[in-house]
Amino acid sequence: MTEPNHQLAALQLAIMRVLWKRGEATVADVREDLHDERPLAYTTIATMLAKMERKGYVAHRIEGRAHIYRPAIDQEKVSRSMVTDLADRLFAGDVTQMVAHLLDGCDVDADELARLKALIRAREKEDRDAH
Incomplete structure (x- = not known):
């Protein structure tokens, strides 16, 4: 069985790196960790996390009023998928x-x-x- 093809855009990958590093994080946590690299609005990150959840990349639980996100895909599998895609696209495999x-x-x-x-x-x- 072939593994799913996880091709993440730059912002998605940056968010996933925060989640892989922290284990789980709120939107505010992600925004804080990304601030130096990408100063983004809270709503931008919240919208991206919601889209990523629909794609199965992240999952969340609710604690009080906060949505706490965690990775739903493995970092190694994503890395392998993206490198394989890069090799295929740029170097014909x-x-x-x-x-x-x-x-x-x-x-x-x-x-x-x-x-x-x-x-x-x-x-x-x-x-x-x-x-």
């Missing part, structure tokens, strides 16, 4: 080309290269063990 592009365009230090090599070795071992 060619992961090697995507990684080469990232390595050419970013400053990658020795520690990061060592971690990448370790990930590749682990993946190769998984593939060998699966066969």
Whole structure:
């Protein structure tokens, strides 16, 4: 079964990051956390959270008069879905080309290269063990 395709817009992703970090938050909490990066009106965030709830990205409970939102989708699944979509759209699904592009365009230090090599070795071992 294929996983759902979670393609979040920039504001949705920023809101989800707040919720993933906090676990749950009110509209005011989200607004406060986003204020430096995106000074938005309370109503803008409330409207976006309501839309995100309709899409199944967040859920809420009511405590007094406050709506307390929590993530309804997993951060790892969203990341995987968005990276897969990026690879498909920009690199026609060619992961090697995507990684080469990232390595050419970013400053990658020795520690990061060592971690990448370790990930590749682990993946190769998984593939060998699966066969």
